[in-house]
Amino acid sequence: NITASQLVKGLQEGLNSSPLLANFLAIDFYFGDDHTIDPELVDLFLKQNIDGKINEEALSKLHWIRLNNSKEVNPTLLYNTRQKILSAGESSLLLNFIGANTNFEIDIEKLDVFLKHERFPEGWEKPNKTVGLCSIISGLRSFLKRYDQRVFN
Template sequence: MKYYLFASAALFVAGTSSFRLPTDGQLSNGRRASIPAGHPPVHWKPAGPGDVRAPCPMLNTLANHGYLPHDGKNITEEHTIRALKLALNIEEELSQYLFQEALTTNPAENATTFSLDDLSRHNILEHDASLSRLDHYFGDNHDFNQEIFDQTRSYWPDPVINVQAAANAREARVKASNATNPTFALSELGLAFGYGETAAYIIILGNKTTGLVDRSWVEYLFENERLPSELGWVRRKDPISFSDLENMLQQVVNATGNSEDTKLDMIKRGDFHTGRRS
């Protein structure tokens, strides 16, 4: 998913602690707040015995909140479309596409469902240089790793993350992984997912026009696998479309330095993520 780069005035305002936008899935001033009046009750329960989870903090979050099956198993297209719409207001076309990508991780022939732990299979959708997980080479590519996430968020110096800071954090993780993992590899699939994951937290939690997102909301979601409703975030009223994904993803690519992983000019509908689509 994606974010637009913002004008210099917006960048200036983003660096100030008083910056805020209406809390319609947009930005707060970052202070911890109670759930806004009128917000639906927030139900949340972490994974328990017999439940499975993914290397994806957002899908884990949706399972913890019960939008996806809480056990994380046998997720259907209907489950996916409904969960992404109810929780995040993602349009059906994009949800269908994301489900089809997730389905490729199920090793069963002619699978029609996937389970969250299927997503841990290395170099299908899961990839090296995660923002919050160890590389597969080091063992646990599945569970949240605080040390890795601390590396990521060290590149977010201000209370509000902009596209450049988000891109810097992603690129730093690629470089760190490349320097420490002797089996490091990023396919076009892995590259595209890396860009897409960065763009996703911006447009889901932040402002898809300015490309600004409250850092505390992003940290809360990654560290707790829980929607940051207690901090003032609410589901956006305007839906998130495939075009939003493409636009913000390209902005993250454009904000990334001239290193070898910026060669990904295939990011457009048709070959986004895998190069399989025509």
């Protein structure tokens, strides 16, 4: 087991995260089993690629696919502002950390390695600049704007 301070240090050094954001990331906001990656969901995610890359548009598209699917199969689905913000925040975190040095886009091959094998892909480097709360919030707002503009059935 690692301590909270070790986690914060690892996030700062491994991902070039600001100290405030490293603490923010230590809080568990995931729903369901947050320890197991669903390979089918990863495959669905990767299919949303645009020219072999996952970007803000692809992540927003996946958000609506998953939400509409959940509405169909889960009659007790709870989706409100909190869940919407968490979804946008998770997407912003992914692009700000994994896609930071590649114009906030991630090659699907690299994302496949990251998500299915839970390791950093060969050639990936931590962000060149410290990722702070401002960049995460900016990305979150951008995702929320996309979510609000999306019309779904």
